[in-house]
Amino acid sequence: MESQLGYKVQLFISCRNLKNVDGIGQGYSDPICFIYQKSGPGAQANWIQIGRTEEIKDNLNPDFQKSFLISYFFEKHQPLRFEVMDGDNKTGKYELIGFAETTLGAIMGAKRQTHQVELTHQQKKGQQGQIIIKGDSVKDSNWEITMKINARGLPSTTSCCICADNNPFFEIYRGSNADSHDQQWFKVYNSIQANGTVNPVYNFFKLTGQQLCNSDRNLPILVKFMNRHGLENIYLGSCVVTLQKLLDSREFQLTHEITNARTGMMVLENIRFVEKPSFIEYLRSGWQINLHVAVDFTASNGESHLPTSLHYLGAMNQYEQAIAAVGSILEPYDNDRSFPVYGFGGIPRFLGSQVVSHCFPLNGNSSNPEVQGAIGISHVYRQNLPHITLSGPTYFSHVLNQVTQTIRVKQHEALYNILLIITDGEIHDMEATKDLVVQCSHLPMSIIIVGVGDEKFKLMKELDSDDALLRDSRGQTAVRDVVQFVKFKKYIQQGPEKLAEKVLKEVPDQLVSFMQAKNIKPNVQSFLQQ
Structure with missing residues (x-):
């Protein structure tokens, strides 16, 4: 029987003798390495980015600190591509130094699992340097x-x-x-x-x-x-x-x-x-996961009756695909499978409103905005979309306020909350949003933002503070990372399962980090007695 999980291996990346692509008198290159894995059947397979290292300033022989966990299947061909770039902090752009393609099998089969490859450049001749990839087995601990x-x-x-x-x-x-x-x-x-x-x-x-x-x-x-x-x-x-x-x-x-x-x-x-207790231990002791959903109805999505609109109902659009992918995974973790669903940035005419609302119940019931299951979310979305006038601007703070108020009312229940925000644009109330995200870091809560459409989502990436914890306008730092941003188009081509995997992969660690910050053991009674 074929292994479904494979062996977990960890890849460490170094480079030697990189070509300096900075100009004379500007120092050395600031290398960063992007890692891609080929995914998909045969000739239709595409290179999908699975991660990147940190950027190291002025260094032509970097040993990158960030490593990568990957499933290794002895019986499979697993192509990998490594692109070493020179970063530019002023412009935010990258210049290719060189790339190398290999396989995970070649890395793990190399002597001492150390695979050294010459970097090449399609448009430049001469030596670009070498990349050294080391593989190591993984022994997990809590x-x-x-x-x-x-x-x-x-x-x-x-x-x-x-x-x-x-x-x-x-x-x-x-x-x-x-x-x-x-x-x-x-x-x-x-x-x-x-x-x-x-x-x-x-x-x-x-x-x-x-x-x-x-x-x-x-x-x-x-x-x-x-x-x-x-x-x-x-x-x-x-x-x-x-x-x-x-x-x-x-x-x-x-x-x-x-x-x-x-x-x-x-x-x-x-x-x-x-x-650290494990995520499974908290589930076993009675903790549940509660999903909240917020859907963007700003005008930048395009009028919903047009085929070019992100809200077009002729087929299952990006909003519906994101809801289905995430909702179907989270639904079993909630006993009553009932989720609050909100809209923002539109005029909810089905509620009799004539002005834009930045947080309204998508089911039309302000006293109980909950919808039954992922299919129910899709149903109320399709039912009420024709009666919502798309408007704007894109504000997150109203939805965040509503959801955090709900969480505080139920803060003595063993519930960990996930707010799924699906949006097509940049945030217009960034400071207020950052202030609220820092507050959210103290609550049993994670925020997942799925970006649909073709925006670059620069501000969303700032909220997804993987490199440094977010600070609010008063200089206070979040106690933990609670935001995960995923660009829809980047992962949906691999299937809804891959999108859901990327969207939800940080949730178990975020839940455990909240429990640790509050010194909550995986025992519901001890939490309820606090």
């Missing part, structure tokens, strides 16, 4: 580690008494196995840079057990201290530890790997080891 690492007495790299050139940072690599004589290192963390000191103090950071040591307390961990000097990184010293040693000790001698000279101390100021 625990995470929060640490604060500092250093003391690092070597000074300045030639005078002023410490302006001492800009140390550290990198963490996990080993591949317990045998120190046959070791590979996979980069898992890069600290910020501390300026003007040989006794740097750094921020707290958090890694899962799988990230830090592949869930093995005795796996070697390399901590390497570097100094940023102009465009170069100067090696200062390193130490090899294990998670168990980090839990048992607080100070570690740094040495130079070539001269073996002592080069300072790594000081572990704090470490917290937390075992």
